[in-house]
Amino acid sequence: MEKKLKNKIIETKNLSVNYAGVKALSDVSAYFKEESIIGIIGTNGSGKSTLLKSIFGFTPIVEGEILKDGKKYDLSPHKLVESKISFVPQGRQIFSSMSVEENIEMGAVSIKNKKEYQENLTEVYKIFPFLEKNKDKISAELSGGQQQQLAIARGLIIKPRLLLLDEPTIGLSPDIVKDVFKKIKEINQKQKTTIVIVEHNLKTLFEITKHIFLMDKGILVAEGSPKEIKDSGILDKIFLAN
Amino acid sequence: MDIFIQLIVNSLIAAALYAMIAVGFNMVYSVSKFFDLAYGTIAVLGAYFVFYFYNLFPDFSLVVITAGGIFFGGFFYFLIQKIFYQKFEERKSSNVVMLVVSLGIMTITQALVAIFFTSQFQTIYLNFESNFKILGAVITPIQVILIFSSIFVFFLIFLFYKFTSIGKKAKALADDPFMSEIVGINTKRIRAIIFFIAGAVVAFAGILSFMDVGIEPTSGFTFLLNSVAAFIIGGPGNFLGSLVGAVIIGFVENFGVFFISGQWKEALTFIVLILFLIFRPDGIFKSKKQNK
Numbered sequence A: 001m002e003k004k005l006k007n008k009i010i011e012t013k014n015l016s017v018n019y020a021g022v023k024a025l026s027d028v029s030a031y032f033k034e035e036s037i038i039g040i041i042g043t044n045g046s047g048k049s050t051l052l053k054s055i056f057g058f059t060p061i062v063e064g065e066i067l068k069d070g071k072k073y074d075l076s077p078h079k080l081v082e083s084k085i086s087f088v089p090q091g092r093q094i095f096s097s098m099s100v101e102e103n104i105e106m107g108a109v110s111i112k113n114k115k116e117y118q119e120n121l122t123e124v125y126k127i128f129p130f131l132e133k134n135k136d137k138i139s140a141e142l143s144g145g146q147q148q149q150l151a152i153a154r155g156l157i158i159k160p161r162l163l164l165l166d167e168p169t170i171g172l173s174p175d176i177v178k179d180v181f182k183k184i185k186e187i188n189q190k191q192k193t194t195i196v197i198v199e200h201n202l203k204t205l206f207e208i209t210k211h212i213f214l215m216d217k218g219i220l221v222a223e224g225s226p227k228e229i230k231d232s233g234i235l236d237k238i239f240l241a242n
Numbered sequence B: 001m002d003i004f005i006q007l008i009v010n011s012l013i014a015a016a017l018y019a020m021i022a023v024g025f026n027m028v029y030s031v032s033k034f035f036d037l038a039y040g041t042i043a044v045l046g047a048y049f050v051f052y053f054y055n056l057f058p059d060f061s062l063v064v065i066t067a068g069g070i071f072f073g074g075f076f077y078f079l080i081q082k083i084f085y086q087k088f089e090e091r092k093s094s095n096v097v098m099l100v101v102s103l104g105i106m107t108i109t110q111a112l113v114a115i116f117f118t119s120q121f122q123t124i125y126l127n128f129e130s131n132f133k134i135l136g137a138v139i140t141p142i143q144v145i146l147i148f149s150s151i152f153v154f155f156l157i158f159l160f161y162k163f164t165s166i167g168k169k170a171k172a173l174a175d176d177p178f179m180s181e182i183v184g185i186n187t188k189r190i191r192a193i194i195f196f197i198a199g200a201v202v203a204f205a206g207i208l209s210f211m212d213v214g215i216e217p218t219s220g221f222t223f224l225l226n227s228v229a230a231f232i233i234g235g236p237g238n239f240l241g242s243l244v245g246a247v248i249i250g251f252v253e254n255f256g257v258f259f260i261s262g263q264w265k266e267a268l269t270f271i272v273l274i275l276f277l278i279f280r281p282d283g284i285f286k287s288k289k290q291n292k
Protein backbone atom coordinates (compact mmCIF):
# COMPACT_ATOMS: atom_id res chain seq x y z
CA MET A 1 0.00 0.00 0.00
CA GLU A 2 2.86 2.35 0.80
CA LYS A 3 3.94 2.06 -2.84
CA LYS A 4 0.85 3.94 -3.98
CA LEU A 5 2.08 7.11 -2.31
CA LYS A 6 5.19 7.25 -4.42
CA ASN A 7 5.35 9.97 -7.02
CA LYS A 8 5.22 9.05 -10.69
CA ILE A 9 8.35 10.50 -12.25
CA ILE A 10 7.13 9.88 -15.76
CA GLU A 11 3.66 9.11 -16.93
CA THR A 12 2.42 8.66 -20.48
CA LYS A 13 -1.26 9.29 -21.08
CA ASN A 14 -2.90 7.65 -24.07
CA LEU A 15 0.30 8.02 -26.02
CA SER A 16 0.24 7.27 -29.74
CA VAL A 17 3.24 7.45 -32.02
CA ASN A 18 3.30 7.11 -35.82
CA TYR A 19 6.38 6.59 -37.96
CA ALA A 20 5.47 7.82 -41.44
CA GLY A 21 1.89 6.73 -41.04
CA VAL A 22 2.68 3.41 -39.39
CA LYS A 23 1.53 3.07 -35.80
CA ALA A 24 4.36 2.20 -33.41
CA LEU A 25 2.45 2.99 -30.20
CA SER A 26 -1.26 3.24 -29.68
CA ASP A 27 -2.94 4.58 -26.63
CA VAL A 28 -0.17 3.66 -24.22
CA SER A 29 -0.62 4.76 -20.62
CA ALA A 30 2.38 3.75 -18.56
CA TYR A 31 4.04 5.26 -15.51
CA PHE A 32 7.30 4.93 -13.63
CA LYS A 33 7.14 5.34 -9.88
CA GLU A 34 9.95 6.73 -7.82
CA GLU A 35 12.67 4.45 -6.45
CA SER A 36 11.43 1.30 -8.13
CA ILE A 37 12.83 -0.96 -10.81
CA ILE A 38 10.36 -1.26 -13.66
CA GLY A 39 10.58 -3.79 -16.45
CA ILE A 40 9.27 -3.38 -19.97
CA ILE A 41 8.91 -6.56 -21.96
CA GLY A 42 7.47 -7.60 -25.29
CA THR A 43 8.47 -9.11 -28.60
CA ASN A 44 10.67 -7.41 -31.17
CA GLY A 45 8.97 -4.42 -32.72
CA SER A 46 6.33 -4.18 -30.01
CA GLY A 47 7.21 -0.55 -29.29
CA LYS A 48 9.42 -0.78 -26.19
CA SER A 49 12.20 1.39 -27.56
CA THR A 50 9.69 3.79 -29.05
CA LEU A 51 8.15 4.27 -25.62
CA LEU A 52 11.51 5.19 -24.08
CA LYS A 53 12.52 7.36 -27.01
CA SER A 54 9.24 9.24 -26.80
CA ILE A 55 10.07 10.34 -23.27
CA PHE A 56 13.17 12.02 -24.70
CA GLY A 57 11.30 13.65 -27.53
CA PHE A 58 12.75 11.53 -30.32
CA THR A 59 9.48 10.30 -31.79
CA PRO A 60 6.58 11.88 -33.65
CA ILE A 61 3.78 11.88 -31.08
CA VAL A 62 0.37 12.04 -32.72
CA GLU A 63 -1.85 11.76 -29.69
CA GLY A 64 -1.70 11.80 -25.93
CA GLU A 65 0.88 13.37 -23.68
CA ILE A 66 3.79 12.62 -21.40
CA LEU A 67 4.07 14.08 -17.93
CA LYS A 68 7.09 14.53 -15.70
CA ASP A 69 6.27 14.81 -12.01
CA GLY A 70 2.67 15.31 -13.05
CA LYS A 71 3.36 18.18 -15.43
CA LYS A 72 3.93 18.60 -19.14
CA TYR A 73 7.55 19.29 -19.95
CA ASP A 74 9.86 20.49 -22.70
CA LEU A 75 10.73 17.39 -24.73
CA SER A 76 14.26 18.47 -25.57
CA PRO A 77 16.81 15.88 -24.50
CA HIS A 78 19.25 18.28 -22.86
CA LYS A 79 16.46 19.64 -20.63
CA LEU A 80 15.65 16.10 -19.53
CA VAL A 81 19.25 15.34 -18.72
CA GLU A 82 19.42 18.57 -16.74
CA SER A 83 16.46 17.32 -14.72
CA LYS A 84 18.46 14.17 -13.93
CA ILE A 85 16.92 11.68 -16.30
CA SER A 86 19.37 9.45 -18.16
CA PHE A 87 18.76 7.32 -21.19
CA VAL A 88 21.00 4.45 -22.24
CA PRO A 89 19.64 3.52 -25.66
CA GLN A 90 19.71 0.15 -27.33
CA GLY A 91 22.86 -1.09 -29.01
CA ARG A 92 25.96 -0.13 -27.04
CA GLN A 93 25.77 3.51 -27.95
CA ILE A 94 29.06 5.14 -27.09
CA PHE A 95 31.37 7.65 -28.73
CA SER A 96 33.65 5.02 -30.16
CA SER A 97 36.44 7.39 -31.20
CA MET A 98 36.72 8.81 -27.69
CA SER A 99 38.45 7.39 -24.66
CA VAL A 100 36.55 5.75 -21.83
CA GLU A 101 36.85 8.78 -19.60
CA GLU A 102 35.93 11.19 -22.38
CA ASN A 103 32.76 9.19 -22.89
CA ILE A 104 31.86 9.55 -19.24
CA GLU A 105 32.79 13.22 -19.38
CA MET A 106 30.39 13.68 -22.29
CA GLY A 107 27.68 12.16 -20.15
CA ALA A 108 28.34 14.87 -17.61
CA VAL A 109 27.97 17.95 -19.78
CA SER A 110 24.99 19.01 -17.67
CA ILE A 111 27.12 19.09 -14.52
CA LYS A 112 28.62 22.54 -14.19
CA ASN A 113 30.34 21.96 -10.86
CA LYS A 114 33.78 20.30 -11.19
CA LYS A 115 33.74 18.93 -7.66
CA GLU A 116 30.35 17.33 -8.12
CA TYR A 117 31.63 15.68 -11.31
CA GLN A 118 34.70 14.33 -9.53
CA GLU A 119 32.59 12.89 -6.72
CA ASN A 120 30.19 11.26 -9.14
CA LEU A 121 33.09 9.91 -11.17
CA THR A 122 34.59 8.30 -8.09
CA GLU A 123 31.28 6.59 -7.37
CA VAL A 124 30.85 5.41 -10.93
CA TYR A 125 34.37 4.00 -10.92
CA LYS A 126 33.55 2.22 -7.68
CA ILE A 127 30.70 0.44 -9.43
CA PHE A 128 32.74 -0.26 -12.59
CA PRO A 129 36.38 -0.57 -11.48
CA PHE A 130 37.59 -1.84 -14.87
CA LEU A 131 36.57 1.47 -16.43
CA GLU A 132 38.95 3.34 -14.19
CA LYS A 133 41.75 0.96 -15.11
CA ASN A 134 41.02 1.52 -18.79
CA LYS A 135 40.08 5.15 -18.63
CA ASP A 136 42.48 6.28 -21.34
CA LYS A 137 41.66 3.44 -23.70
CA ILE A 138 39.81 4.30 -26.90
CA SER A 139 36.37 2.87 -26.27
CA ALA A 140 36.19 1.15 -29.65
CA GLU A 141 38.82 -1.21 -28.26
CA LEU A 142 36.66 -2.39 -25.36
CA SER A 143 34.78 -5.69 -25.55
CA GLY A 144 31.03 -5.63 -26.18
CA GLY A 145 30.22 -6.20 -22.54
CA GLN A 146 32.62 -3.50 -21.45
CA GLN A 147 31.14 -1.05 -23.94
CA GLN A 148 27.67 -1.72 -22.62
CA GLN A 149 28.85 -1.10 -19.09
CA LEU A 150 30.54 2.07 -20.23
CA ALA A 151 27.22 3.18 -21.71
CA ILE A 152 25.53 2.54 -18.37
CA ALA A 153 28.32 4.31 -16.48
CA ARG A 154 27.90 7.25 -18.82
CA GLY A 155 24.21 7.34 -17.92
CA LEU A 156 25.01 7.17 -14.22
CA ILE A 157 27.50 10.01 -14.05
CA ILE A 158 24.78 12.62 -13.48
CA LYS A 159 23.40 10.58 -10.55
CA PRO A 160 20.06 10.32 -12.27
CA ARG A 161 16.71 10.17 -10.52
CA LEU A 162 15.53 8.04 -13.39
CA LEU A 163 17.64 5.76 -15.55
CA LEU A 164 16.17 4.34 -18.74
CA LEU A 165 17.98 1.23 -19.96
CA ASP A 166 17.07 -0.23 -23.33
CA GLU A 167 18.20 -3.85 -23.64
CA PRO A 168 21.38 -3.39 -21.63
CA THR A 169 22.32 -7.05 -21.68
CA ILE A 170 21.71 -7.96 -25.30
CA GLY A 171 24.59 -9.96 -26.74
CA LEU A 172 26.36 -10.33 -23.40
CA SER A 173 27.46 -13.64 -21.94
CA PRO A 174 25.38 -15.04 -19.05
CA ASP A 175 28.07 -14.24 -16.47
CA ILE A 176 28.21 -10.63 -17.52
CA VAL A 177 24.42 -10.40 -17.65
CA LYS A 178 24.31 -11.53 -14.03
CA ASP A 179 26.92 -8.98 -13.13
CA VAL A 180 25.12 -6.14 -14.91
CA PHE A 181 21.87 -7.00 -13.17
CA LYS A 182 23.61 -7.07 -9.81
CA LYS A 183 24.93 -3.62 -10.49
CA ILE A 184 21.55 -2.32 -11.57
CA LYS A 185 20.07 -3.55 -8.33
CA GLU A 186 22.93 -2.02 -6.38
CA ILE A 187 22.45 1.36 -8.08
CA ASN A 188 18.75 1.28 -7.30
CA GLN A 189 19.30 0.50 -3.66
CA LYS A 190 22.26 2.73 -2.90
CA GLN A 191 21.37 5.78 -4.94
CA LYS A 192 17.59 5.45 -4.84
CA THR A 193 17.64 5.67 -8.62
CA THR A 194 14.46 4.70 -10.36
CA ILE A 195 15.35 2.30 -13.14
CA VAL A 196 13.32 1.36 -16.18
CA ILE A 197 14.73 -1.60 -18.01
CA VAL A 198 13.72 -3.08 -21.33
CA GLU A 199 14.83 -6.67 -21.28
CA HIS A 200 14.48 -9.94 -23.15
CA ASN A 201 15.89 -12.02 -20.39
CA LEU A 202 12.64 -12.44 -18.44
CA LYS A 203 13.89 -14.82 -15.78
CA THR A 204 16.65 -12.53 -14.61
CA LEU A 205 14.48 -9.45 -14.98
CA PHE A 206 11.68 -10.86 -12.85
CA GLU A 207 14.13 -11.39 -10.00
CA ILE A 208 14.83 -7.71 -9.63
CA THR A 209 11.63 -5.90 -10.64
CA LYS A 210 8.39 -5.32 -8.82
CA HIS A 211 6.45 -3.97 -11.76
CA ILE A 212 6.26 -5.06 -15.37
CA PHE A 213 4.70 -3.52 -18.45
CA LEU A 214 4.02 -5.97 -21.26
CA MET A 215 3.76 -4.60 -24.78
CA ASP A 216 2.50 -6.17 -27.95
CA LYS A 217 2.19 -4.54 -31.39
CA GLY A 218 2.36 -1.04 -29.95
CA ILE A 219 -0.25 -1.70 -27.31
CA LEU A 220 0.24 -2.01 -23.58
CA VAL A 221 -1.45 -5.36 -23.02
CA ALA A 222 -0.72 -6.05 -19.36
CA GLU A 223 0.93 -4.65 -16.28
CA GLY A 224 1.54 -5.91 -12.80
CA SER A 225 4.01 -7.69 -10.59
CA PRO A 226 6.14 -10.41 -12.19
CA LYS A 227 4.03 -12.98 -10.43
CA GLU A 228 0.77 -11.54 -11.69
CA ILE A 229 2.12 -11.41 -15.22
CA LYS A 230 3.39 -14.97 -15.05
CA ASP A 231 0.21 -16.34 -13.50
CA SER A 232 -2.05 -14.68 -16.04
CA GLY A 233 -0.68 -16.95 -18.78
CA ILE A 234 -0.43 -14.00 -21.15
CA LEU A 235 3.32 -14.48 -21.61
CA ASP A 236 2.83 -17.77 -23.40
CA LYS A 237 0.12 -16.30 -25.55
CA ILE A 238 2.32 -13.44 -26.73
CA PHE A 239 5.76 -14.95 -26.88
CA LEU A 240 4.66 -18.23 -28.42
CA ALA A 241 2.38 -16.59 -30.96
CA ASN A 242 5.29 -14.56 -32.33
CA MET B 1 64.53 27.75 -61.94
CA ASP B 2 63.07 30.98 -60.60
CA ILE B 3 59.76 30.23 -62.18
CA PHE B 4 59.54 26.95 -60.27
CA ILE B 5 60.16 28.63 -56.98
CA GLN B 6 57.57 31.23 -57.90
CA LEU B 7 55.10 28.45 -58.74
CA ILE B 8 55.79 26.75 -55.42
CA VAL B 9 55.28 30.02 -53.55
CA ASN B 10 52.07 30.70 -55.47
CA SER B 11 50.84 27.18 -54.73
CA LEU B 12 51.48 27.66 -51.04
CA ILE B 13 49.65 30.98 -51.04
CA ALA B 14 46.67 29.36 -52.72
CA ALA B 15 46.89 26.45 -50.30
CA ALA B 16 46.85 28.80 -47.31
CA LEU B 17 43.64 30.37 -48.58
CA TYR B 18 41.95 27.09 -49.46
CA ALA B 19 42.95 25.53 -46.17
CA MET B 20 41.17 28.26 -44.24
CA ILE B 21 38.03 27.95 -46.32
CA ALA B 22 38.07 24.18 -46.25
CA VAL B 23 38.48 23.88 -42.50
CA GLY B 24 35.43 26.08 -41.95
CA PHE B 25 33.45 24.01 -44.41
CA ASN B 26 34.57 20.88 -42.63
CA MET B 27 33.51 22.27 -39.25
CA VAL B 28 30.05 23.03 -40.58
CA TYR B 29 29.68 19.75 -42.39
CA SER B 30 30.69 17.74 -39.36
CA VAL B 31 27.92 19.19 -37.20
CA SER B 32 25.19 19.47 -39.83
CA LYS B 33 26.05 16.65 -42.30
CA PHE B 34 24.99 18.44 -45.44
CA PHE B 35 26.79 20.35 -48.18
CA ASP B 36 26.04 23.99 -47.61
CA LEU B 37 26.24 25.62 -51.03
CA ALA B 38 25.79 29.07 -49.49
CA TYR B 39 29.07 28.71 -47.59
CA GLY B 40 31.23 30.43 -50.22
CA THR B 41 29.02 33.51 -50.36
CA ILE B 42 29.89 34.28 -46.74
CA ALA B 43 33.45 34.91 -47.91
CA VAL B 44 32.07 37.30 -50.52
CA LEU B 45 29.99 39.12 -47.93
CA GLY B 46 33.00 39.58 -45.67
CA ALA B 47 35.00 40.95 -48.59
CA TYR B 48 32.27 43.39 -49.65
CA PHE B 49 31.85 44.52 -46.07
CA VAL B 50 35.49 45.61 -46.08
CA PHE B 51 35.21 47.05 -49.59
CA TYR B 52 32.20 49.14 -48.58
CA PHE B 53 33.49 50.48 -45.28
CA TYR B 54 37.00 51.05 -46.52
CA ASN B 55 35.64 53.23 -49.31
CA LEU B 56 33.28 54.98 -46.92
CA PHE B 57 35.92 55.64 -44.25
CA PRO B 58 39.29 55.51 -46.03
CA ASP B 59 41.08 56.92 -43.01
CA PHE B 60 39.68 54.40 -40.61
CA SER B 61 41.88 51.52 -39.40
CA LEU B 62 41.77 48.68 -41.92
CA VAL B 63 42.40 46.20 -39.13
CA VAL B 64 39.23 47.30 -37.36
CA ILE B 65 37.23 47.17 -40.59
CA THR B 66 38.59 43.68 -41.25
CA ALA B 67 37.60 42.62 -37.74
CA GLY B 68 34.15 44.03 -38.46
CA GLY B 69 33.98 42.02 -41.69
CA ILE B 70 34.98 38.85 -39.88
CA PHE B 71 32.32 39.38 -37.26
CA PHE B 72 29.75 40.26 -39.91
CA GLY B 73 30.48 37.01 -41.77
CA GLY B 74 30.11 34.96 -38.60
CA PHE B 75 26.93 36.71 -37.59
CA PHE B 76 25.35 36.48 -41.03
CA TYR B 77 26.10 32.76 -41.23
CA PHE B 78 24.76 32.29 -37.73
CA LEU B 79 21.51 33.97 -38.83
CA ILE B 80 21.19 31.84 -41.96
CA GLN B 81 21.57 28.74 -39.81
CA LYS B 82 19.09 30.00 -37.23
CA ILE B 83 16.45 31.24 -39.67
CA PHE B 84 16.67 28.59 -42.38
CA TYR B 85 18.77 25.50 -41.75
CA GLN B 86 17.62 24.93 -38.20
CA LYS B 87 13.96 25.05 -39.22
CA PHE B 88 14.46 22.44 -41.91
CA GLU B 89 16.56 20.39 -39.58
CA GLU B 90 13.73 20.36 -37.03
CA ARG B 91 11.45 19.01 -39.73
CA LYS B 92 14.00 16.29 -40.38
CA SER B 93 14.30 17.41 -43.98
CA SER B 94 16.42 15.26 -46.26
CA ASN B 95 19.84 16.29 -47.47
CA VAL B 96 18.42 17.04 -50.90
CA VAL B 97 16.04 19.56 -49.39
CA MET B 98 18.87 21.14 -47.41
CA LEU B 99 20.97 21.33 -50.56
CA VAL B 100 18.19 23.08 -52.47
CA VAL B 101 17.58 25.50 -49.60
CA SER B 102 21.27 26.38 -49.47
CA LEU B 103 21.35 26.79 -53.25
CA GLY B 104 18.49 29.27 -52.92
CA ILE B 105 20.28 31.20 -50.19
CA MET B 106 23.45 31.28 -52.28
CA THR B 107 21.62 32.57 -55.33
CA ILE B 108 19.69 35.24 -53.45
CA THR B 109 22.69 36.47 -51.49
CA GLN B 110 24.76 36.63 -54.65
CA ALA B 111 22.03 38.58 -56.44
CA LEU B 112 21.73 41.03 -53.54
CA VAL B 113 25.46 41.63 -53.56
CA ALA B 114 25.34 42.27 -57.31
CA ILE B 115 22.42 44.70 -56.90
CA PHE B 116 24.16 46.70 -54.20
CA PHE B 117 27.67 46.64 -55.59
CA THR B 118 27.22 45.81 -59.33
CA SER B 119 28.76 42.67 -60.78
CA GLN B 120 32.02 44.43 -61.45
CA PHE B 121 35.28 42.99 -60.20
CA GLN B 122 36.44 45.07 -57.23
CA THR B 123 39.92 45.51 -55.88
CA ILE B 124 41.42 47.44 -53.02
CA TYR B 125 44.53 49.56 -53.17
CA LEU B 126 46.69 49.00 -50.12
CA ASN B 127 49.52 51.34 -49.51
CA PHE B 128 52.05 48.72 -48.44
CA GLU B 129 55.79 48.86 -48.66
CA SER B 130 57.40 46.98 -51.51
CA ASN B 131 57.17 43.23 -52.09
CA PHE B 132 59.39 40.58 -50.56
CA LYS B 133 61.71 38.36 -52.50
CA ILE B 134 62.50 34.80 -51.47
CA LEU B 135 65.01 32.90 -53.60
CA GLY B 136 63.94 34.99 -56.56
CA ALA B 137 60.21 34.50 -55.99
CA VAL B 138 58.05 37.57 -55.42
CA ILE B 139 55.59 37.60 -52.55
CA THR B 140 53.44 40.56 -51.57
CA PRO B 141 52.90 41.67 -47.98
CA ILE B 142 49.25 40.69 -48.10
CA GLN B 143 50.26 37.20 -49.21
CA VAL B 144 52.60 36.95 -46.25
CA ILE B 145 49.73 38.02 -44.02
CA LEU B 146 47.52 35.44 -45.70
CA ILE B 147 49.94 32.61 -44.98
CA PHE B 148 50.44 33.59 -41.36
CA SER B 149 46.71 34.14 -40.83
CA SER B 150 45.99 30.68 -42.16
CA ILE B 151 48.50 29.10 -39.79
CA PHE B 152 47.13 31.17 -36.93
CA VAL B 153 43.52 30.22 -37.68
CA PHE B 154 44.45 26.55 -37.84
CA PHE B 155 46.21 26.80 -34.53
CA LEU B 156 43.22 28.48 -32.88
CA ILE B 157 40.84 25.88 -34.25
CA PHE B 158 43.11 23.12 -32.98
CA LEU B 159 43.07 24.67 -29.49
CA PHE B 160 39.32 25.13 -29.67
CA TYR B 161 38.62 21.45 -30.30
CA LYS B 162 41.27 20.19 -27.96
CA PHE B 163 40.69 22.30 -24.91
CA THR B 164 37.32 24.04 -24.82
CA SER B 165 34.14 22.46 -23.62
CA ILE B 166 32.23 23.73 -26.67
CA GLY B 167 34.90 22.26 -28.94
CA LYS B 168 34.68 18.87 -27.28
CA LYS B 169 30.90 18.91 -27.56
CA ALA B 170 31.20 19.82 -31.22
CA LYS B 171 33.47 16.81 -31.69
CA ALA B 172 30.93 14.60 -29.97
CA LEU B 173 28.17 16.03 -32.16
CA ALA B 174 30.22 15.29 -35.27
CA ASP B 175 30.85 11.77 -34.03
CA ASP B 176 27.24 10.89 -33.21
CA PRO B 177 24.34 13.38 -33.27
CA PHE B 178 21.84 11.03 -31.60
CA MET B 179 24.17 10.21 -28.72
CA SER B 180 25.06 13.86 -28.32
CA GLU B 181 21.42 14.64 -27.69
CA ILE B 182 21.08 11.67 -25.36
CA VAL B 183 23.93 12.79 -23.14
CA GLY B 184 22.40 16.23 -22.83
CA ILE B 185 24.44 18.34 -25.21
CA ASN B 186 22.43 21.32 -26.39
CA THR B 187 23.08 20.46 -30.01
CA LYS B 188 21.24 23.49 -31.39
CA ARG B 189 23.48 25.80 -29.45
CA ILE B 190 26.66 23.98 -30.50
CA ARG B 191 25.60 24.06 -34.14
CA ALA B 192 24.88 27.78 -33.93
CA ILE B 193 28.30 28.47 -32.42
CA ILE B 194 30.08 26.37 -35.04
CA PHE B 195 28.28 28.20 -37.84
CA PHE B 196 29.35 31.49 -36.31
CA ILE B 197 32.99 30.43 -36.09
CA ALA B 198 33.05 28.94 -39.59
CA GLY B 199 31.36 32.04 -40.97
CA ALA B 200 33.99 34.21 -39.35
CA VAL B 201 36.81 32.03 -40.70
CA VAL B 202 35.53 31.98 -44.26
CA ALA B 203 34.77 35.71 -44.17
CA PHE B 204 38.35 36.33 -43.06
CA ALA B 205 39.60 34.20 -45.94
CA GLY B 206 37.35 36.13 -48.32
CA ILE B 207 38.67 39.46 -47.05
CA LEU B 208 42.29 38.36 -47.45
CA SER B 209 41.61 37.03 -50.93
CA PHE B 210 39.91 40.31 -51.81
CA MET B 211 42.96 42.24 -50.63
CA ASP B 212 45.20 39.90 -52.59
CA VAL B 213 43.44 39.59 -55.92
CA GLY B 214 39.99 41.24 -55.68
CA ILE B 215 36.40 40.05 -55.51
CA GLU B 216 33.18 39.81 -57.51
CA PRO B 217 29.70 38.63 -56.49
CA THR B 218 30.19 35.24 -58.11
CA SER B 219 33.50 34.55 -56.37
CA GLY B 220 31.55 32.57 -53.80
CA PHE B 221 31.33 29.67 -56.19
CA THR B 222 35.09 29.42 -56.52
CA PHE B 223 35.44 29.52 -52.76
CA LEU B 224 32.83 26.81 -52.43
CA LEU B 225 34.39 24.61 -55.09
CA ASN B 226 37.84 24.79 -53.56
CA SER B 227 36.62 24.16 -50.06
CA VAL B 228 34.50 21.20 -51.11
CA ALA B 229 37.42 19.74 -53.06
CA ALA B 230 39.92 20.12 -50.22
CA PHE B 231 37.30 18.81 -47.81
CA ILE B 232 36.63 15.68 -49.86
CA ILE B 233 40.30 14.99 -50.42
CA GLY B 234 40.98 15.32 -46.71
CA GLY B 235 37.90 13.43 -45.58
CA PRO B 236 34.96 14.58 -43.46
CA GLY B 237 35.86 15.52 -39.91
CA ASN B 238 39.58 15.46 -40.64
CA PHE B 239 40.87 19.01 -40.33
CA LEU B 240 44.47 18.12 -41.03
CA GLY B 241 43.20 16.29 -44.08
CA SER B 242 41.54 19.48 -45.29
CA LEU B 243 44.90 21.19 -44.99
CA VAL B 244 46.57 18.49 -47.08
CA GLY B 245 43.71 18.70 -49.58
CA ALA B 246 44.22 22.45 -49.84
CA VAL B 247 47.92 21.98 -50.52
CA ILE B 248 47.20 19.41 -53.23
CA ILE B 249 44.70 21.70 -54.95
CA GLY B 250 46.98 24.70 -54.60
CA PHE B 251 49.79 22.85 -56.34
CA VAL B 252 47.67 21.16 -59.02
CA GLU B 253 46.06 24.48 -59.89
CA ASN B 254 49.22 26.54 -60.12
CA PHE B 255 51.37 23.97 -61.88
CA GLY B 256 48.50 22.90 -64.10
CA VAL B 257 47.75 26.44 -65.15
CA PHE B 258 51.42 26.97 -65.91
CA PHE B 259 51.80 23.86 -68.02
CA ILE B 260 48.39 23.80 -69.65
CA SER B 261 46.49 27.09 -69.61
CA GLY B 262 44.67 29.45 -67.29
CA GLN B 263 41.25 28.39 -68.48
CA TRP B 264 41.81 24.99 -66.92
CA LYS B 265 42.07 26.23 -63.36
CA GLU B 266 38.64 25.23 -62.09
CA ALA B 267 38.40 22.24 -64.37
CA LEU B 268 41.63 20.92 -62.85
CA THR B 269 40.19 21.24 -59.37
CA PHE B 270 37.18 19.26 -60.52
CA ILE B 271 39.36 16.60 -62.10
CA VAL B 272 41.30 16.12 -58.87
CA LEU B 273 38.05 16.05 -56.97
CA ILE B 274 36.54 13.41 -59.24
CA LEU B 275 39.70 11.29 -59.08
CA PHE B 276 39.47 11.32 -55.32
CA LEU B 277 35.77 10.53 -55.39
CA ILE B 278 36.54 7.50 -57.51
CA PHE B 279 39.64 6.17 -55.78
CA ARG B 280 39.48 7.58 -52.26
CA PRO B 281 35.89 8.53 -51.51
CA ASP B 282 36.51 8.70 -47.78
CA GLY B 283 39.53 10.94 -48.03
CA ILE B 284 43.23 10.60 -48.30
CA PHE B 285 43.71 9.36 -44.73
CA LYS B 286 40.72 7.09 -44.41
CA SER B 287 41.57 5.29 -41.22
CA LYS B 288 40.59 1.67 -40.90
CA LYS B 289 39.94 2.01 -37.23
CA GLN B 290 36.75 3.96 -37.65
CA ASN B 291 34.07 1.36 -37.40
CA LYS B 292 30.99 3.46 -38.00
Ligand SMILES: Nc1ncnc2c1ncn2[C@@H]1O[C@H](COP(=O)(O)OP(=O)(O)O)[C@@H](O)[C@H]1O
Pocket (backbone or CB within 6 Å): A019, A020, A023, A024, A042, A043, A044, A045, A046, A047, A048, A049, A050, A051
Ligand atom coordinates in the same frame (compact mmCIF):
# COMPACT_ATOMS: atom_id res chain seq x y z
N1 LIG C 1 12.75 5.37 -36.85
C1 LIG C 1 11.77 4.54 -37.25
N2 LIG C 1 11.14 4.73 -38.43
C2 LIG C 1 10.15 3.92 -38.83
N3 LIG C 1 9.68 2.89 -38.13
C3 LIG C 1 10.25 2.64 -36.93
C4 LIG C 1 11.32 3.45 -36.43
N4 LIG C 1 11.69 2.97 -35.22
C5 LIG C 1 10.88 1.92 -34.99
N5 LIG C 1 10.01 1.70 -36.00
C6 LIG C 1 8.96 0.68 -36.06
O1 LIG C 1 8.15 0.85 -34.93
C7 LIG C 1 7.80 -0.39 -34.34
C8 LIG C 1 8.28 -0.42 -32.89
O2 LIG C 1 9.71 -0.46 -32.86
P1 LIG C 1 10.55 -0.45 -31.52
O3 LIG C 1 9.98 0.55 -30.60
O4 LIG C 1 11.96 -0.30 -31.88
O5 LIG C 1 10.27 -1.90 -30.97
P2 LIG C 1 11.03 -2.73 -29.85
O6 LIG C 1 11.99 -1.84 -29.17
O7 LIG C 1 9.95 -3.23 -28.96
O8 LIG C 1 11.72 -3.85 -30.55
C9 LIG C 1 8.44 -1.44 -35.20
O9 LIG C 1 7.47 -1.90 -36.10
C10 LIG C 1 9.53 -0.73 -35.93
O10 LIG C 1 9.77 -1.30 -37.19
Ligand SMILES: [Mg+2]
Pocket (backbone or CB within 6 Å): A048, A049, A050, A090, A166
Ligand atom coordinates in the same frame (compact mmCIF):
# COMPACT_ATOMS: atom_id res chain seq x y z
MG1 LIG D 1 14.02 -1.96 -29.02
